[in-house]
Amino acid sequence: MFKFLSFRHKAHSIVAETENKQFSFREYSWKQFKKNKPAYWSLVLLGIWIVLAFLAPVLANEKPLYCIYKSNKLYPAFSFKKTYELTDANGENKEVINLATFDWKRADYDKVVWPWCAYSPGNSDVFNISVSPGGEQVFSKINEELIQSPKKFRHRLGTGKDGGDVFAGLMHGIRYSLFIGILSMLIASATGITLGALAGYFGDSGMKTKRGIFIFCIVGVFFGWYYGFFTRSFALKDAFESGGITFILQLLFSFGILVAVTGLFMLPGKYLSRFSFFRNTINVPLDSIISRLIEIINSLPLFLVILSIAAISRPSFTTLVLIIGFSNWTSIARLTRAELLKVSRLEYIQAARSLGLQNRRIIFRHALPNAIGPALIAIAFGIAGAILTESGLSFIGVGVPPETVTWGKILSEARESTASWWLVVFPGLAIFLTVTMYNLIGEGLRDALDPKLKR
């Protein structure tokens, strides 16, 4: 065990020297990870998922990728313009078409290349409501004659109760599930790793400060909160309701005020340190505070808390990401804390301390890289959990804005028509595949990062 821990740090251990090249734990675990075929292929699948997520607006789209319409070469699917000005052969006779409202499917082209799926999510095909993938699908020609759907315009995976294309919904749903899973876990891991590292590294007695600074820090936090959050509460509330990036910016601004005011208040604390009462050093029981916090959050019924917050706030993706993120950091924090408790007792950390390095540097440069393994595993599983939470929420109908199409939402349409099996099977499989993918990656990481399980 000990041997491997020193491996992890780039220190030149005896073993590494005898192997005659520098041993990198990262390389070693990547090799181990690659040997685990299911986990490796899951990672590949994740790559494909990301590519699909970026290409979804092009791959599943109402507009053709390329067409020659009235001898004009057009690329409607790639265009950011709102209108096209068409010219005839002589370069005259302008006709303006609106990209959003133009009836692309029934236009008369000289040449046309359609995307993989010729539908956008959310748009309804009124002629094909709740059609099954293999069943009869109709297409209305320009003279309103109904014919068998041509192969290009078939709904490959059927449609929902409003005539929305399931395949297009699934393609675009990849984005939301990736977005929510990864971003919320980014928040969770930033919070969890920081708090866990602080608790594990400093413990209950590691953080010492002068009494004056401590007292003024607490007073400063109150005033920082007051000016950062209380007086700005309406601005924050409006931003929260409008959702999106504005809320995050406003929140960051508030945090900035909090930090600045707290820092300002700590100055007189430093000044007061010349008096003996304020000069006494006291311990900040960081570990106890953070552990208690984790305990309390763990005993909250999180799904219900998320449910009630999501039911109250006007749903938007940002708020959903924030809610899921801030409620899932505890397991990451616990694991990081336990790992850092172990690591910070090792000799190289002691050495770093005695060299007089800053605590921040020791934690983030030296201690954390050796302690991140278990947290990584928890993050991989956490993404799977976040995706499940999101799909569960949108299944119930809270959490995501009504106009967006997510996997959970497509699935929930099946509640009204139990006969439409395609509304159950395809989105369900998509969720299952994604969740399995992350779980397999998590398992693979667990095996790869555990030196006991050498393959």
Add this chain to the structure above:
Amino acid sequence: MLRYIGKRILLFFPTLFIITLLGFVIAVNAPGDPVAKMMTAATATGDLTSQSSSMNEQKLLWRKKLGLDLPVFYFSISNLSTPDTLYKIYDKDENMAAARLLDQYGNWEQIQSYYMSCDNFYRGAAQMNLDTAGMDEQKINAGMERLNTLIMESKALKSCYDEDIIQSKLATIGSILSPVSHSEKIRRAFDEVWQSHDAMTSATSKWKNYIPAIHFYGTKNQYHRWLFGDGEFSQGLVRFDFGTSYSSKLPISDILKSKIAWSLFFTLFSVILAYGVSIPLGVRAARKRNGFFDRGSSLLLFILYSLPNFFVAFLLMLLFSNPNIWSVLPASGVKPAEGYPEAAGFFECVKISLPYVIMPLICYTYSSFAFLSRTVRGAMIENLEQDYIRTAHAKGLPEKRVIWKHAFRNSLLPVITVFANVFPAAIGGSVILESIFTIPGMGLEVFNAIAGQDYPMIIAVMTLTGILTLIGFLISDILYAVVDPRINYG
């Protein structure tokens, strides 16, 4: 041990306090005015005539009943410009408007007089009658319409805070007022509104917003009332009174009492089933590690573990209660629509309900079952490799005894840890499952409460689940000590 339990229960209180506080904060910040919502529901269902005088009385009564006429908490942190009596503007939207105006201008005296003049004007407008003498029907209709718009706009004015919107509302009212009004009184009231509005926007004192102030309200506040009751309308959380549901107006504790039985039945039964199946499975897989059984069950369990439960629920429904394929199990409910036959005994009831509960029970069980088996397997593998197991084998103990008495006992800790999380997961997850299978339990109630924006209900279930979670933690902690004598909580 007893001392430890005592300590543990003492530690409950801060956690419980935070849970209740969280629930309460969510409820207070919920959008819309609950009383207004209840009134509209009442008028829509015909419980209440829309006569305004009795409506206002009713509103006041419900405010008192729900405790909404009290300040929110024991103290409030606010600023110098905010008076400690702001909560006395009962209407939630109007209160919010006043708070926002304070945020914009910081001069409570002017805002108060503006609010009063708006209120006064609204009252005057509401009492106005159309002088119908010598008018034909068309004119009367047009006049009535204008009057109604006037009343509506003047009411809406009270909950406006944005300067542009206020201006446009005032302009609309002014344009309506000139032809309609014959009375000097209403005209004067409107002028007053304008004057107070100008005073409010000109004499601002925004600096007052940046000086913190704390107001204390004592125990006569909403949170205290929610916790301990007021002895009149509410008994308080300590006596398991969770308040009144907005949508049905019944006490929530009565609703939950009638609903909790099915939720608990499914939770407990699925826990028992999950433990009963997963422990032997996990132990067997661990004993013959990497054998056929282990690989097969591991794969199956992994798949089960990753399947979302609503997906499984739908798949089961597609397969087993689908008239096109195979309709053997009923898709919803827990008993026949017409209820049990009258003379049915307990066992007969069980027999009737059995087909109804099979599918939900599978859905409740499978995920925790997959998770548990994997945990048991992992812990067993770790223990079976230990030296003491080899010793036990070497000294000639029978296989069974080695497995169950030595290895299994030591593998129990993670299993118990899981136990603590089963309760909240079951009740949280049951929101989805109960709504799919229409099981009359707490989860379905929460689902309906979300649809009907019935926040007290959501918060009640949240609090109750929090309490159950804490109890789960306590039980698992005690079990730790029972299983592992080395753990001494003394």
